[in-house]
Amino acid sequence: MKLWGGRFRKNADERAASFTASLSFDRRLYPQDLQGSRAHARMLGRCGILSEADVAAILGGLDQVEVEIAGGTFPWRPELEDIHTNVERRLTELIGPAGGRLHTARSRNDQVALDMHLYMKEVLAGVIAWVRRVQGVIVDRAEQHLGVVMPGYTHLQRAQPILFSHHLMAYFWMLERDHARLAGCLNRTDQSPLGAGALAGTSFPIDRGMVADELGLAGIYENSIDAVSDRDFLLEFLADASILMVHLSRLGEEIVLWSTAEFGYVELDDAFATGSSIMPQKKNPDVAELVRGKAGRVFGNLVGLLSTVKGLPLAYHSDLQEDKEAVFEAVDTIEAVLEVTAGMLATLQVKEKVMADAAGGGFSTATEVADYLARRGMPFRQAHEVVGRLVLHCLERGRSLTDLDLADFRGFSEAFEADIVEAVKPETAAAAKTSAGGAAPERVAEQIAAAKRRLGAG
Ligand code: ARG
Numbered sequence: 171m172k173l174w175g176g177r178f179r180k181n182a183d184e185r186a187a188s189f190t191a192s193l194s195f196d197r198r199l200y201p202q203d204l205q206g207s208r209a210h211a212r213m214l215g216r217c218g219i220l221s222e223a224d225v226a227a228i229l230g231g232l233d234q235v236e237v238e239i240a241g242g243t244f245p246w247r248p249e250l251e252d253i254h255t256n257v258e259r260r261l262t263e264l265i266g267p268a269g270g271r272l273h274t275a276r277s278r279n280d281q282v283a284l285d286m287h288l289y290m291k292e293v294l295a296g297v298i299a300w301v302r303r304v305q306g307v308i309v310d311r312a313e314q315h316l317g318v319v320m321p322g323y324t325h326l327q328r329a330q331p332i333l334f335s336h337h338l339m340a341y342f343w344m345l346e347r348d349h350a351r352l353a354g355c356l357n358r359t360d361q362s363p364l365g366a367g368a369l370a371g372t373s374f375p376i377d378r379g380m381v382a383d384e385l386g387l388a389g390i391y392e393n394s395i396d397a398v399s400d401r402d403f404l405l406e407f408l409a410d411a412s413i414l415m416v417h418l419s420r421l422g423e424e425i426v427l428w429s430t431a432e433f434g435y436v437e438l439d440d441a442f443a444t445g446s447s448i449m450p451q452k453k454n455p456d457v458a459e460l461v462r463g464k465a466g467r468v469f470g471n472l473v474g475l476l477s478t479v480k481g482l483p484l485a486y487h488s489d490l491q492e493d494k495e496a497v498f499e500a501v502d503t504i505e506a507v508l509e510v511t512a513g514m515l516a517t518l519q520v521k522e523k524v525m526a527d528a529a530g531g532g533f534s535t536a537t538e539v540a541d542y543l544a545r546r547g548m549p550f551r552q553a554h555e556v557v558g559r560l561v562l563h564c565l566e567r568g569r570s571l572t573d574l575d576l577a578d579f580r581g582f583s584e585a586f587e588a589d590i591v592e593a594v595k596p597e598t599a600a601a602a603k604t605s606a607g608g609a610a611p612e613r614v615a616e617q618i619a620a621a622k623r624r625l626g627a628g
Pocket of ligand 1: 192196278279282486488490491
């Protein structure tokens, strides 16, 4: 029998019932559903809407339901559509008519919205903690390898020497913005929709603030229609998770590239790599590839839910039931990706010498030579031209800037002096980038210190 037996002459068609059911996925909300029901029942008691005896019976029954679900003995009935109805039906079986009073002054519309708020608060706290852990690993690795130069790239061509730590720390700050976004999302999630009823509120003398307080929610929705129609907090999470996945995917891509023989900058720990079923020599970066690959799912869930909500008139529609699978899949994905990224980064072998050697090649200090001339009065445009000719000279002879002696340099400009030989070394070039946020080791050390202060602040 359905919740709405009175109005109907026949049972739902089986196909219709299984098509509309959400139990297979919303079962995961059972802890929040029980938590919300307990708070609602207590409030009904305190407001004199239910007798204390009924409230006591309901709370005892909900405890029993929890024991059954946790212990795997709960009689799940998919024909009862969703988690809310399964719990309520079982409660009524266990305690009799008092069970039927739990739903006084409540609708599944505000109930499910509350469940999702409670669920998301937990999820967001967990994801935020994982972001912090990945940031912690980044800081550790940056500190451990401070001083190692590598080529910095633009257009994936060697551009200017930087420090490996500097490059890695760029990801710290990306994740710092993710952290702030997720924390903002958590603040906006921290509201109770309960008491909105189906959409209009209720004529029972409820106290919405009491429920919010008991559940540790910071406030209540001001508008009952908004309360049951709003899925912004889920869209925001999916958007924040998507941007986070963009960052982790870019890092995954770099690790894939760096672990090729062509780059050779890193070697994945055996525990975070895979072999090939046919090619015995292979060590594949599957973990990094899937960190990159799974981004698409999260983006898909964001676009899916945006599309679901976009044309919906107020207030509740069953379309909104589609929020759950999108969010649950994104949550599972982002948690797994953060966890594995932390492990992969913590165990990555960094080939310091390969990076440093690469930093010396590819004329990555050519800008430094142009700057050198500019500092000695030559207009930068002219200096650029002179150094371009110098690079061409080297290319034609298979030499690099670090192979040249003072006489070679002076063949291109009288402004060169003995110190140019030192200035073209990649370590010197990186060390010269002392502007705030730049590649110089002391600047990178400063940002590592600033990052640690952020982590320490929570
Ligand atoms: N399973 C539903 C959902 O997830 C619960 C709310 C149902 N409300 C309704 N009026 N059909 O959204």
